[in-house]
Amino acid sequence: MPEPTTLSYLVVAALLFVVGAFGVMVRRNPLVMFMCIELMLNAVNLSFVALAGELTDIDGQSLVFFVLVVAAAEVVVGLGLIVAIMRNRSSLTADDLAELKG
Amino acid sequence: MQLAVFVIASAMMLVGAVGVIIRRNPVHAALSLVLTLFGVAVHFVALEAYFLAAVQIIVYAGAIVVLFLFVIMLLGVDKAEDLKTEPLVAQRWLAGVAALGLLGLLVVAVARGADILATRSEGLDTAAQNAGGDANIQQLARSVFGDYVVAFELTSVLLVVAVVGTVMLTRKRAAGEA
Numbered sequence: 182m183p184e185p186t187t188l189s190y191l192v193v194a195a196l197l198f199v200v201g202a203f204g205v206m207v208r209r210n211p212l213v214m215f216m217c218i219e220l221m222l223n224a225v226n227l228s229f230v231a232l233a234g235e236l237t238d239i240d241g242q243s244l245v246f247f248v249l250v251v252a253a254a255e256v257v258v259g260l261g262l263i264v265a266i267m268r269n270r271s272s273l274t275a276d277d278l279a280e281l282k283g
Numbered sequence: 284m285q286l287a288v289f290v291i292a293s294a295m296m297l298v299g300a301v302g303v304i305i306r307r308n309p310v311h312a313a314l315s316l317v318l319t320l321f322g323v324a325v326h327f328v329a330l331e332a333y334f335l336a337a338v339q340i341i342v343y344a345g346a347i348v349v350l351f352l353f354v355i356m357l358l359g360v361d362k363a364e365d366l367k368t369e370p371l372v373a374q375r376w377l378a379g380v381a382a383l384g385l386l387g388l389l390v391v392a393v394a395r396g397a398d399i400l401a402t403r404s405e406g407l408d409t410a411a412q413n414a415g416g417d418a419n420i421q422q423l424a425r426s427v428f429g430d431y432v433v434a435f436e437l438t439s440v441l442l443v444v445a446v447v448g449t450v451m452l453t454r455k456r457a458a459g460e461a
Contacts, residue, residue: 183286184285184286185285185286185289185329187400188393188394188397188400189289190289190326190330191393192390192393193293193296193297193326195386195389195390195393196297196386197296197297197300197319198385198389199382199383199385199386199389200297200300200301200303200304200382201300201303202381202382202385203304203378203379203381203382204300204303204304206374206377206378206381206382207304207374207375207378208304209364209370210309210360210364212309212312212313212351212354212355212360213303213304213309213312215351216303216312216313216316216351217303217304219316219343219347220300220303220316220319223319223320223323223343226323226335226339227323227326227327230326230327230330230332230335231326231330233330233332234330234331234332235400239422239423239425239426240426240430242332242334242335242419242422242423242426243423243426243427243430243431245332245335246335246338246423246427247431247434247435247438249335249338249339249342249343250438250441250442251438251441252343252347253342253346253347253442253445254441254442254444254445255445256347256350256351257350257445257446257449258445258448258449258452260350260351260354260449261448261449261452261453262452263354263358264354264357264358264452264453265452265453267358267360273358273360276370
């Protein structure tokens with residue numbers, strides 16, 4: 182059986198990224214939108230690791246490590262914001278968050 | 284064998300990803316996200332990034348998804364949403380067109396870069412391959428704690444700021460306090 186090439190990893194990562202981007206564009210629940218952002222981050226991580234293997238350069242994997250840390254911080258702050266907003270309202274859709282509109 | 288692993292892991296990943304966006308219940312979406320994260324972790328193992336595979340499971344599947352589920356339960360939004368109605372006219376069509384366009388661009392970019400990869404390709408690091416997981420972790424440690432040690436220290440600042448900020452955002456204010 183042929184072995185998967187770096188190219189195939191990159192194409193699969195592109196597919197994952199597109200699914201995540203589509204999710205951010207169509208879903209209205211901020212929690213699910215966050216999950217879709219995680220999907221896109223994972224797609225980028227996968228292509229980093231694939232290219233790190235291809236180019237025998239460990240820097241790609243180091244960068245994925247930092248992406249993981251930043252993603253964790255982003256989720257913590259984002260969910261904190263959602264909890265703070267949800268204290269005062271019952272439904273949770275992105276359409277309701279329009280107070281700042283002039 | 285490697286191809287079979289690749290196909291199965293990719294299928295896990297993409298089925299999970301589609302599950303995240305079509306499941307109506309946020310809890311189910313979060314559990315689909317776990318499937319995707321495990322698929323990515325399998326890819327990491329296949330690409331010999333053993334440490335990152337472990338971190339992926341521990342941090343993403345272990346911490347981040349649990350945090351998501353915790354917030355879903357805390358807010359009580361674990362009801363099924365109505366995904367049939369389309370609040371904005373033609374939003375899904377436009378999003379689909381944009382997503383397909385993005386996919387086309389990415390695939391074309393990858394395909395154009397393919398010949399560059401072919402000329403530079405030396406394959407995977409066979410020394411690391413023979414030494415198993417330890418070599419990967421040692422290489423990564425030299426990189427993170429050597430070349431990128433300043434960035435590593437800054438991530439600790441970032442995490443402290445995130446934690447303090449979240450506590451400030453979500454704590455209940457006592458009466459009379461601004």
